[in-house]
Amino acid sequence: MKTTFYISLLLAGLHAVAHGQLPPNHHNGHDPNEPKHHMHHAGEAIACLKLVPNNADFAFQFFKEVILEVPNKNIFFSPVSISTAFAMLALGARSTTQTQILEGLSFNLTEMQEKEIQEGFHNLIHMLSHPESKVQLNMVNAIFLTEKLKPLKKFLDDAKALYQLEAFTTDFNNPREAEKQINDYVERKTHGKITNLVKDMDPQTVMLLGSFVFFKGNWEKSFKPEHTEEREFFVDAETTVKVPMMHQTGRFDFYFDEDLSCTVVRLHYNGSATAFLVLPAKGKMKQLEQTLVKETIQEWSDHLFKRLLSLYFPKFSISGSYEITNMLSKMGIVDVFTDQADLSGITGTPDLKVSKAVHKASLDVDERGTEAAAATAAEIMTMSLPPAIEFNRPFLMLIFDRDTNSTLFIGKIVNPTITS
Template identity: 40%
Template sequence: MGPVWLWLLAIYCQPFPAHGDKSLGVPQPHNHQLLEPAPAYHKVTPTITSFALRLYKQLAEGAPGNILFSPVSLSSMLALLALGAHADTPTQILKGLGFNLTETPAADIHQGFRSLLHTLGLPSPKLELKVGHSLFLDQLLKPQQHFLDSAKELYGALAFSANFTDAAATGRQINDLVKRQTYGRVEDCLPRLSHDTLMVLLNYIFFKAKWKHPFDRYQTRKQESFFVDQRTSLQVPMMQQREMHRFLYDQEASCMVLQIEYSGTALLLLVLPDPGKMRQVEATLQPEMLRRWGQRFLPRWVPTH
């Protein structure tokens, strides 16, 4: 049976360290930098990481199979929703994401998301990343202007008036927006809307980057008998290369971890469990494990495919 991979895409907001540096993604400050305040997104990124791993484990238990989600998208959309909620609902939402409101007040959380989304959206000559939010509100709704202003200022979310009684027209309006923002790559993303819908919270992502060590297209070959389940096998094209990558074997978690860098400030982590150890790897996934991997990575020649 073909290997089962876990993969994590990380977009770092700071330059990569040198391979000899024991920290991952965080350059060592010079003496004159020690007193500079940390970026506001530092107040939310650890919680987003913990939220991502908790959510993955829950999804893996309930629906085995392929799982794809964006922790930044989900957490920022829920935090945005908390801006317009009343009573104790905002507190419940932020606590559900994993925030300790005694240590990090709600205002700091929203500013942290603002800093994170702004930093991710900074232009780069080597990669393109767009993370966007929009709200489609039924014409019958009268949202407070303060909420609309805060949503735009903190999350870059634009609000659009929509007629949900004409579900088909509103669906086309939403799909057209996503298609434009993703350069036509994502079409018809929204399923059919029901007539009792009053609001749609929309998030979209566009990511485009080149590998730091590109694969040679002439080395792409048909893989014999790639098994997608116990009985079904396919022949699929597989990219191949032998290149210097950062790699480790985690004996405690029974898995191999491969880091592949993109040009710019993005990287891909591929986690290959030992045969029959998928559940063990999932059970041990913790933020501390990711930090430990970052300290143990060593560059070595690795054949990848």
């Protein structure tokens, strides 16, 4: 009988605000003239960027699994948070268990060794958390251990060095105290966005591993609150809801994908994050969901062009909570959740398994933002009204880091009035 081992993947508050005027179009998400605040660490950048295609493959494969689990519902999660937590777990995994984890994260172990993968994640965390960025993105990894469980010094040392892991001793025999310790820590680290994360803990728990991201980004130009008005949002053929709809006219990065029948608008945050807002034509969401891959994003990036638009975008807050064990098992990460698990690199004995893997995420979108200096310039408009794009039916929202091309968050907003 394996000892229970809870993994809790947490994503705290994404605060997003809407935007009008954009900087020049970036090919592949990068502006060649834009300073790369820590790209001068060439080795670090190379190790990190080698992960990007694999992490993107994992992100969109996981997206497809989530859709199967929760069809026709709001979805929001952080692929980079999930990848990071399980890459960290792979440090303590051995044999088939380790292979399944890394291959389940979309790595080809004949092309990239485990050591190289771990070094890449270490550099990714450093680059995403860099203080020079105007985007607030804090990645935190923590482990809560029972006093009886003595982790190997090598595992703790490696996890601290690579993943900035924080370790805490926890009395799981007293579930109420353990819950309070963990919940207080999570609430503090997520700036109050996630509260009461764990409850009804099993006293048999010996370890809880947490990986979470706190993200806060401001658009380069905010919507004006006085332009927000209540309008209809068409959830499906039978359901219409009223939402506060923000509005702004300006020049936006725009593309219409004829193959997938969807409109793409790209908005940049101050700093290195960028968002793709994707509005499928009526009846085309399922086609988009089933075919979305990293190459699709690349094609959109390559074909975006500036267009004067009248943009309507809903103000909303949603959160997602997922028990992801089943989804990851379908992606090949199987043994770690069974008595076949080999996590002997954590304690020296093969008597641990992961009993539960949870991911939590939240997204807030409203009018607030920081005006860019360029926003004071007069916008010259033609006298004719620009075409209107209104996000008034289910859409996707994807958030990337431009410096690393990492997929930070993937969201599907089906009903913006439902918060969880």
